[in-house]
Amino acid sequence: MNKAVKVILNILIVIAGLAFLGLFIDMVGSFKYANREVEDPAETRKDVFEYELKHRAYNEVLGTWYVERMSSLEPSSGMEDIYNVAEYAHSAFMARVYAEKNDGSAIGSNADRMETVKKRLGDYAYTADEVDNIIKKAP
Amino acid sequence: MICEKCNREIGPEELTCPYCGHENPFAAKHSQNMKQFKRTYQKTKDEVLDSAKNTSELAKKAAILIVLVIGCIIMSVISSYNYSDHDPDEEIRRDAEKNAAIYVSQAQDYLKRGEYTEYMSFLYAHELQNFPPQEFDHLRHVNYVVSEYYECIRHMEEIVLRSDDPEYFDGLDSDIKIFCMYANGFYEVYEVQKESEKNKEYLACIEDMKTELEAAMRTYFSMNDDELREFIAASEAQKAVKLEEIFRHE
Numbered sequence: 001m002n003k004a005v006k007v008i009l010n011i012l013i014v015i016a017g018l019a020f021l022g023l024f025i026d027m028v029g030s031f032k033y034a035n036r037e038v039e040d041p042a043e044t045r046k047d048v049f050e051y052e053l054k055h056r057a058y059n060e061v062l063g064t065w066y067v068e069r070m071s072s073l074e075p076s077s078g079m080e081d082i083y084n085v086a087e088y089a090h091s092a093f094m095a096r097v098y099a100e101k102n103d104g105s106a107i108g109s110n111a112d113r114m115e116t117v118k119k120r121l122g123d124y125a126y127t128a129d130e131v132d133n134i135i136k137k138a139p
Numbered sequence: 140m141i142c143e144k145c146n147r148e149i150g151p152e153e154l155t156c157p158y159c160g161h162e163n164p165f166a167a168k169h170s171q172n173m174k175q176f177k178r179t180y181q182k183t184k185d186e187v188l189d190s191a192k193n194t195s196e197l198a199k200k201a202a203i204l205i206v207l208v209i210g211c212i213i214m215s216v217i218s219s220y221n222y223s224d225h226d227p228d229e230e231i232r233r234d235a236e237k238n239a240a241i242y243v244s245q246a247q248d249y250l251k252r253g254e255y256t257e258y259m260s261f262l263y264a265h266e267l268q269n270f271p272p273q274e275f276d277h278l279r280h281v282n283y284v285v286s287e288y289y290e291c292i293r294h295m296e297e298i299v300l301r302s303d304d305p306e307y308f309d310g311l312d313s314d315i316k317i318f319c320m321y322a323n324g325f326y327e328v329y330e331v332q333k334e335s336e337k338n339k340e341y342l343a344c345i346e347d348m349k350t351e352l353e354a355a356m357r358t359y360f361s362m363n364d365d366e367l368r369e370f371i372a373a374s375e376a377q378k379a380v381k382l383e384e385i386f387r388h389e
Contacts (some may be wrong), residue, residue: 002193009200016207023214030221057302059314066293070263071228090256093296100354106253131300138299139361139385 042078049082056130061086085124088117089131096135140165231266239272246278250285250344255351259289281341284332287325288348292355294318298386299359311386319378325352326371360385 045064052060065086068079075083091114098106118128142149144161154166235242242265249258262268267275268282275282298314332338333345357367360382370381 002197005197006200009197009204013200013204013207016204016211019211020207020214023211023218027214027218027221030218034221052302055302055304055307057304057307058300059297059302059310062293062296062300066260069260073260073264089300090296093292093299096358097351097355100358101351103253109252134300134303138359 040078042076045082046078049085053085053124053127056134058085058089058127058131058134062089065090081122081124084117084120085127085131088114088121088128091117092128092131092135228266231264232270235265235267235270236272239274242267243274243278246275250281250341253344253347253351255285255344255348256289256292259285277337277340280332280335280337281344283328284325284345284348287321287328288352290321291318291325291352294321295355295359298382312383315379315382315386316375319375319382322352322356322371322378323375325349 049061049064052058061082064082068075068082091110095107095110095114098110118125121128140149140151140163141147142156142159142161142163145156145159147156147158149156149158149163150166151169152166153163154170155162242261246258246261246267249255249261259268262271262282268286271279271282294314294317298311298318301309301311301314329345329349333342338345353367353371356362356370357364360367360370362370370378373381
């Protein structure tokens, strides 16, 4: 009886020892995973943004803005220009809608917002003219 | 005890009487018993010690096994924790639960000002659209309409502001398809929600969204009222064909 118990215990200890070793290696790997360097998407996003502006693809800038705003209304670091350009494009789009709707207060507040955003555009001030031109000519 | 011959007191282990020399039969038997007892005692002692040694060995092995199993459990818990990608929105949801009363008032302000896309972005950013706290229950129905309106405006903007560069990817077809899907969705939801008693408070907003969406369609699709009515009544595919004609100048 004792001998059988001893044999069973020995087998269990060997199995548990191997599992211990395996899990230890796995745990060391998990720490490496947890402390991995996460690539900052802002730099890549900036390059894509420049590429989109080069081709006047404001729809893509707006698409990014809508997606980003689902997580945060304020731009994260490096996303400020994208937010500004997209916000201007959205306001410019809505300006014609409010005019058609003949909504005086919305026209006024939207125009104020466009002016404020335009001032924030900085190096991208030219995008306001491009957006205005596209909106004016649409469809 | 008493000597059988001289009746004097003698010790139980004395084999002969120290007084008369008579043999003490009890002492002989006692001596034999003691020898037997010592043997039995030694045997039992050996067995007990042996058993204790064995038990101690088993206990040691069991302890090692328990330590290994506990170690395995702890390490697997640590590994699972490290490998799990923590939900970044969890904190936002906790914040929304905590500040629900403030957020509901801010959300209502957006609706009152007619800033519907901002309202929707606000809900998404605070995880209030997918995980609304109780305080947002009364906005649930109007949210169905705002959500469709938001998607319509978003995709209309993407159609209007698409790249005119022939070298750039032309995603007009899919943008139009998505817009038509949401436009149909908007009118379906609008018809249901405008009749709902639950939306009494927000009926003006619902009507305003419809007016605004139709103003946008009239403006950016170059449609008069009759054309717009016809467009709204058309199927998703017919809408798409019409928009293709408009935006590709076919």
